[in-house]
Amino acid sequence: MPIGTTTDLTSSSDALVRARQRAALMPDLLVEANRVVATVIAGWHGRKRRGVGENFWQFRPFVHGEQVSRIDWRRSARDDHIYLRDREWEAAHTVWLWADPSPSMRFQSKAAQVSKESRALVLILALAEILSRSGERIGYPGVIDPLSARNAAERIATALTTRRPEDDFPPDDRFRQHSEVVLISDFLDPIDETLARIDRIGGRGVRGHLVMVNDPAEEVFPYSGRTEFRDPETGAKLTAGRAETLQADYQNIMAARRETLARHCRRLGWSFIAHRTDNLASEVLVALHGQLSGVPQAPRRSA
Structure with missing residues (x-):
């Protein structure tokens, strides 16, 4: 696309609108994160290593x-x-948290009460709250440097109201050996690009945890009849005369993507969790905490 066109100005305006919407939502997301933490925190202690x-x-x-x-x-x-x-192990440990800011994360079907972006941010803030209680050093690449503070979740939420990550994948130049990174995304970018980025982070001696967040419609594909699909990243459109005929192939492709990511993570010694936004946030939070603590707990999958 030529530089300097009206579309570029529109994109800048859309980005500003998205930033303002995120800022307006952040207080509610922080409240929701604290509610989720309250449901699962009983009996938890700091990570042992x-x-x-x-x-x-x-x-x-x-x-x-x-x-x-x-x-x-x-x-x-x-x-x-x-x-x-x-x-x-008692030394302060750095855990990097990141939620995908790309346009596809704003998708929300009628089958879900929250968007993928909202769920990802709630999980990040809830995890920050739990880890900060254990004395961990927590950072958010491109948004906030690692810190060890009881109000880490609140400080991350405040930073996110004014600073949006520039990249649709976290820059790895800040990651150091023996640190950990939690990446929450729908991981819908080309799979080869995603695997290359994961390998680059893993090559630094970083242990990673992937949470693949999807809307239930993205997994079930409940569409039928003449349906127009639009790519939120590029604006490209696809019109299907009988969308129901695409369901089986689509579900196979999504299942293969999840399995490829899970298999790649196992090879790196990373963890992988698949999560749907119509499931409870507390379920994946428990699973994530278990992975960070070295006690894996698989979240339940809805049918």
Whole structure:
């Protein structure tokens, strides 16, 4: 498309409108995030990890090449194996949170009460609230630098009212080895591009967690008769005379996309969660917290 056309001016105007809409919604999203946290937080504690802290974490078999000083001789004397005494990881850990800001995330069908964007932001803010209570360092690429504060969720929400991520995928130049990143998106970009971006982040020694958020209509494909489909990213249109004839092929393509992402994440040692906006936000939040804590919990999938 030629630069400087009326369409470019329209795009800038649309971006400003979207920014204002996001700012207006943020207080409600923060309230909803806190409500979701309140439903799942009972009994939760900070994440436990093996590391250099002082609290006991676990016994595990000795492996040749490890420090002999870490052997627990009392535990080892109980049987014929030598055990090390691991201690709990206590250092501040950076977790990067990111919700896809692309136009496709604003889609909301009649079968859902919220858009994909709203659900993604609620999950990000709820996760920020929970992690901040555990003393984690939390950042949002392109929006806010890593911080460790009890009001991290509120500060992220405030930053998002005035600063929108410039890219439709988080820049990875800030990610450091041993940090973690939570990416929430519909992941509808070309699959090869998405996998390349994931590989680039994983190549930095970062552990990732993908949450693929979809509207129920995007999974069920409830359309029939003459239907016009429009790409929110490019404006391209497709008119189907009998949309119902596309359902089976469409569902197979979406299932293959999910499986490709899940398989790629497993290969990298990442986690992958598929979530529909007609399901409870608390379900995926519990699953996400489990993945970050090293205790995977699969969210329920609706039929």
